[in-house]
Every structure is written in C-alpha cells, then in structure tokens.
Amino acid sequence: MRAVQITAFGGPEVLRTADVADPKPTEEQVLVDVTLAGINYRDTHYSELTESPGMRLPVIPGMEVVGRTEDGRRVAATVPNGGYAERVAVDATMPVDIPDAVDDFSALALLVQGTTAWLLLHESARIRPGESVLVQAAAGGVGSLAVQLAVLAGAGRVIAAAGTPAKRELARDLGADATVDSTREDFADAVREVTEGSGVDIVLDMSGGEITRQSRAVLAPLGRLICYGMASRTLPPPVGLPELMDSSTTVSGFVLEHATTKPGLLETALRELYDHVTSQRLRVVCGGVYPLAEARAAHEDLCARRTVGKLALDVAR
The missing domain is CATH 3.90.180.10 (Medium-chain alcohol dehydrogenases, catalytic domain)
Incomplete structure (x- = not known):
C-alpha cells in the first residue's frame, strides 16, 4: 500500500x-x-x-x-x-x-478538532451564558469551530485573535463579535480596548510563549485560561500562585486523550457536534x-x- x-x-x-x-x-x-x-x-x-x-x-x-x-x-x-x-x-x-447526513470531511474535522473545541468550552472552561471568550488562532481547525461553539453556548461576546486580515474576516463570518491582530506587540492592550478594560472570562490558547503570557494578562477576575497546545515551540513564562490569587484566575491545560478516561464524554461531544452540523448551525x-x-x-x-x-x-x- x-x-x-x-x-x-x-x-x-x-x-x-x-x-x-x-x-x-x-x-x-x-x-x-x-x-x-x-x-x-x-x-x-x-x-x-x-x-x-x-x-x-x-x-x-x-x-x-x-x-x-x-x-x-x-x-x-x-x-x-x-x-x-x-x-x-x-x-x-x-x-x-x-451518520449518513455527515460527510467524510466534516466527520474528520469533528473527530479531534471538533471534540477539542467542545471540551475546551464545556468541560475545561465550564462556559456559562453571557461570558466573554477570546479564541486564539481563531481561523485554525480548532479555533474556527470554537468561535462558533462559543456563540452556540450563549457567550456574551466572542473575540477572535488571528494574524492576518483574511483570517480575522473569516472569524467574523463565523460569528465573532470582534477581532484582534494576534501579531501586535501590544496585543493585551488591544484586547483591553475591545473589552473596554473589563478583560475576558475565558481564553482558549494553543500558542504558548508570549501569546500565553498576554492571554493571562487579559483575564477578568475569576477568568479561565485553557492551554491546549504549544505551537510557538516556546514555553510561556511561569505563573505563580500569588499572581493567580491577585484576580482569582485559573490557568489549566488540556490534552484530548485524557477525555477518554471519562466514559461517554467524547460520545456526548460528538453527538452534539453532529447535530450542529446536520442542522447547519456549525460550519466546518x-x-x-x-x-x-x-x-x-x-x-x-x-x-x-x-x-x-x-x-x-x-x-x-
């Protein structure tokens, strides 16, 4: 073969x-x-x-x-x-x-990247209606689905970060309320401007390095940063307990394989994702x-x- x-x-x-x-x-x-x-x-x-x-x-x-x-x-x-x-x-x-109503390409996209996006929001971040969400790499495989799933989950505001105008436009087409250029040196300031200084409740980050540091900086009190990758190949600066306690924030990690330890969790995610695709609420x-x-x-x-x-x-x- x-x-x-x-x-x-x-x-x-x-x-x-x-x-x-x-x-x-x-x-x-x-x-x-x-x-x-x-x-x-x-x-x-x-x-x-x-x-x-x-x-x-x-x-x-x-x-x-x-x-x-x-x-x-x-x-x-x-x-x-x-x-x-x-x-x-x-x-x-x-x-x-x-399912017969789901094409091969969509099924492929939902298997890893779709379930990752769903679990980041619903299992790790425990998103609640009205909360704001910042999605890094918002035009990517996980990010493009996470933007839409955040909207479907009732997010109050979805902010998409991406590195080119075309990618930011795609994120807007997928439902993002605002976009930010992720390559800006003053990225954290740009997010604060978009949120009128309030910060965000949830950040989904797969970049690592400096992006992760700036993602921590824009968390609102009780905010949650979920790290699920290290695309920059660079470790973010360490975060200490006093820094987290300053605004009661949470930083956590996510790897999809660990979801298999909870019986039925991946199946629940896939069922909802398949339903969203077949009803045309979710675009792959x-x-x-x-x-x-x-x-x-x-x-x-x-x-x-x-x-x-x-x-x-x-x-x-």
Whole structure:
C-alpha cells in the first residue's frame, strides 16, 4: 500500500511517500480502508521529535482517519500513528460510525478538532451564558469551530485573535463579535480596548510563549485560561500562585486523550457536534485537501501559518 513515512527526524522535508506492507490487525483491531487522513499541528511535532521521544523509525504519521471497515461501516477513528496511509489497523473500540447526513470531511474535522473545541468550552472552561471568550488562532481547525461553539453556548461576546486580515474576516463570518491582530506587540492592550478594560472570562490558547503570557494578562477576575497546545515551540513564562490569587484566575491545560478516561464524554461531544452540523448551525471550514504525495507541502503550509480550518490528505490521489 501507499503511505507517507518518516525515516529521519526533521521538518516537512522528511515526509516521503513509499510503498509499504499492509498492516496486519490483531484480534483486538479492525482494518480501515482510509478515505481521508486528517492533518493536525501535532503531526509536525512528531516529525521533529518534539513529542514521543521513544518513537522508532520508520514511522507513518497521522492520528485520525475516515474510511470503511471490512464489513462496510463508514467510520472515523483516531490512531496513535499510521493515518497517512491507504489502510490502517485500528483498536476495535475506536471507530465511530458516521451518520449518513455527515460527510467524510466534516466527520474528520469533528473527530479531534471538533471534540477539542467542545471540551475546551464545556468541560475545561465550564462556559456559562453571557461570558466573554477570546479564541486564539481563531481561523485554525480548532479555533474556527470554537468561535462558533462559543456563540452556540450563549457567550456574551466572542473575540477572535488571528494574524492576518483574511483570517480575522473569516472569524467574523463565523460569528465573532470582534477581532484582534494576534501579531501586535501590544496585543493585551488591544484586547483591553475591545473589552473596554473589563478583560475576558475565558481564553482558549494553543500558542504558548508570549501569546500565553498576554492571554493571562487579559483575564477578568475569576477568568479561565485553557492551554491546549504549544505551537510557538516556546514555553510561556511561569505563573505563580500569588499572581493567580491577585484576580482569582485559573490557568489549566488540556490534552484530548485524557477525555477518554471519562466514559461517554467524547460520545456526548460528538453527538452534539453532529447535530450542529446536520442542522447547519456549525460550519466546518475546509482549508485544503492534499493528495497523499503532497503531505510535505501540507506540513509546510501549516507550519508557515498559510492555512485556515481543517486540512486533510486524500489517500486515493
């Protein structure tokens, strides 16, 4: 079968298309013929060995797929790796049946990025109607969904941060009440201006580094900052307990895998997301579907911040 392999660690240039042996499922696995493989920012960390330092080469990246099982079920599934391929062996408990009214691309976008956005707001931030929400990277895969889900959850005001005029315009089209240029050195001051000095109740941040520091600075009393990524590859300055107590703020982290420890939580998120999509209350933004052989170009575009919404690989091309 055709697959994308990493045979040496590095940047996008290490992604190569190769012919490899088909996976052989164990008794606890099912084989999925892949239609689309999802591209996530986390995949770029894997190729650079900034995550999973014990990973052995060669490896096929990719943590989410949509396709069909051998018995004909149309499913979406997450995998530890191996998604950038024509076929993948999946733990038998992982495939999720896709409703007929939900297309493959939307199902792929909702599986990881949609559930992440939903859980950030409803589980980690515990959003309440009327609260204000600042979404960093608001035109990205998670951010574009989080903007809409915050509106659907009754947020009093949704502020979208993004680095280009086109991305900020997209966020407005998705329902953001205001936008802020995330590249401004005085970003925190800009947010305070938009909120008339009151700050925000919830910040969703996947950037790390300086953006996280400024995100903390704009929290209103009792505000919550949820960190779910480190796209800048830079750790934010440490935060001490006295600083948090100054305005009773909370800083917390989120990794999707931990949601699997609560039975039914991911299923609840997906049911609501599917319902929002089928009723056209939630729009999945397609940032590009690349042929399998162009995985390198997809990673280059993603790392250069040239993309919006969800990216995918079409394994048949």
